[in-house]
Amino acid sequence: MNYRRFAYIAVFGGLWGVWEIFAGFVIHALNLPFKGVVMSSVAAMIMLVGRRFVPERGATFSMGAVAAVLKLLSFSGFMLSPFIAILIESTIAEIVLTISKSTFPGYPVAGGLVVMWSPLHRLLIQGLIFSNRIYIFYVELLRRVSKLLGVPESKSIMVFVAYLAILFLFGAIVGVVSWFIGKSLKREMER
Amino acid sequence: MVYRQEFKKGDGTMRNRKFLALLFILIPVFSYVLHGWIFYIVFGFYLISGYFIDRRSSRVFKRKMFWFFVLFIVVSYPLIMPGKDIEIFGLAIFSKKYLIEGINIGIIGATMFVWLFILTRSISPQDVASFFKKLGMKDIGIVVSIAMNLLPFMVESIETSYMAMRLKGGFRWSPKRVYLFVLTVFRNTALLAENLTIALALEGIEE
Numbered sequence: 001m002n003y004r005r006f007a008y009i010a011v012f013g014g015l016w017g018v019w020e021i022f023a024g025f026v027i028h029a030l031n032l033p034f035k036g037v038v039m040s041s042v043a044a045m046i047m048l049v050g051r052r053f054v055p056e057r058g059a060t061f062s063m064g065a066v067a068a069v070l071k072l073l074s075f076s077g078f079m080l081s082p083f084i085a086i087l088i089e090s091t092i093a094e095i096v097l098t099i100s101k102s103t104f105p106g107y108p109v110a111g112g113l114v115v116m117w118s119p120l121h122r123l124l125i126q127g128l129i130f131s132n133r134i135y136i137f138y139v140e141l142l143r144r145v146s147k148l149l150g151v152p153e154s155k156s157i158m159v160f161v162a163y164l165a166i167l168f169l170f171g172a173i174v175g176v177v178s179w180f181i182g183k184s185l186k187r188e189m190e191r
Numbered sequence: 192m193v194y195r196q197e198f199k200k201g202d203g204t205m206r207n208r209k210f211l212a213l214l215f216i217l218i219p220v221f222s223y224v225l226h227g228w229i230f231y232i233v234f235g236f237y238l239i240s241g242y243f244i245d246r247r248s249s250r251v252f253k254r255k256m257f258w259f260f261v262l263f264i265v266v267s268y269p270l271i272m273p274g275k276d277i278e279i280f281g282l283a284i285f286s287k288k289y290l291i292e293g294i295n296i297g298i299i300g301a302t303m304f305v306w307l308f309i310l311t312r313s314i315s316p317q318d319v320a321s322f323f324k325k326l327g328m329k330d331i332g333i334v335v336s337i338a339m340n341l342l343p344f345m346v347e348s349i350e351t352s353y354m355a356m357r358l359k360g361g362f363r364w365s366p367k368r369v370y371l372f373v374l375t376v377f378r379n380t381a382l383l384a385e386n387l388t389i390a391l392a393l394e395g396i397e398e
Contacts, residue, residue, distance in 0.1 A: 007387035014338035069335045129303040130296045131222035
């Protein structure tokens with residue numbers, strides 16, 4: 001049995017769980033703007049740094065599973081949405097890192113996709129809770145924002161695409177930072 | 192430990208979970224197909240039966256976040272959507288059609304929240320563990336129990352790092368300081384994992 005793999009999954013999954021339970025509770029209670037982006041950025045950083053220590057297939061998803069179970073068992077209110085979010089985020093990162101064989105290019109891509117997922121997850125969950133009627137509201141909101149920005153109505157979807165691109169870029173930076181944090185820590189631990 | 196007290200366990204005592212899950216899945220279906228008075232009857236039935244299935248589900252209505260969420264939808268929906276025909280202080284700012292639609296969305300949301308509460312309460316940690324076991328992750332139960340026992344130490348370690356940085360000269364939110372704080376947290380986490388590796392090897396947990 002690979003004890004190191006076991007220990008790192010438990011500890012990094014636990015750290016992610018701590019973040020989701022305590023910080024997640026505070027951030028959601030305060031209803032801060034871009035809370036999903038903040039949550040997923042830190043989550044991406046934890047799972048990507050963790051992957052540097054356990055660069056094996058399935059490690060990132062396992063960390064996500066640990067964090068998701070911890071979140072499900074925690075005291076905070078509706079736990080199904082974050083539970084699904086954690087599992088999806090870890091699955092996205094797992095797929096990207098497995099394809100890239102845990103090399104450097106996979107880190108910014110995984111970080112970018114994980115952070116980009118947060119508004120999409122919100123749309124998905126709100127669609128499930130409030131039915132498809134909520135999307136009519138969002139389409140109208142997007143049309144108004146486009147008008148405010150001076151973008152033609154026919155190209156209003158581009159505003160949303162641009163927003164996702166900014167999030168991807170931010171997530172990619174998180175991925176690069178995670179790579180270097182993991183690298184420096186690994187070097188320090190091997191000393 | 193104080194952190195452990197904050198964990199609750201789903202009792203998993205509800206035997207008719209499959210039936211409950213079926214009723215839950217039908218909510219979005221009904222929200223698509225039902226209109227008019229049938230919509231109000233069906234969703235009213237859902238809310239009332241939800242209360243009788245699990246009386247604790249009424250806690251949902253005591254949550255400020257729930258009311259914020261529902262009221263946000265009910266108010267902003269007719270405000271954003273076109274066709275203003277309701278006047279307030281002489282200003283036409285609301286759409287009657289979309290006000291009703293907003294209330295309907297609020298009812299669907301309230302029903303989903305109540306039934307989500309009922310459903311999640313009927314799931315026990317063992318159910319979740321067996322779900323991951325089916326995915327081929329049989330060790331997840333052991334890993335979760337280890338992680339749960341480590342939570343207090345991890346929180347304490349984060350608090351200690353934060354306090355140490357504050358004592359050193361005040362914690363100002365500069366990027367460099369945040370980076371150093373993050374680095375310290377990850378370093379402590381990695382050290383904990385190394386110690387755990389040694390402990391697991393000594394304990395000899397078998398597959």
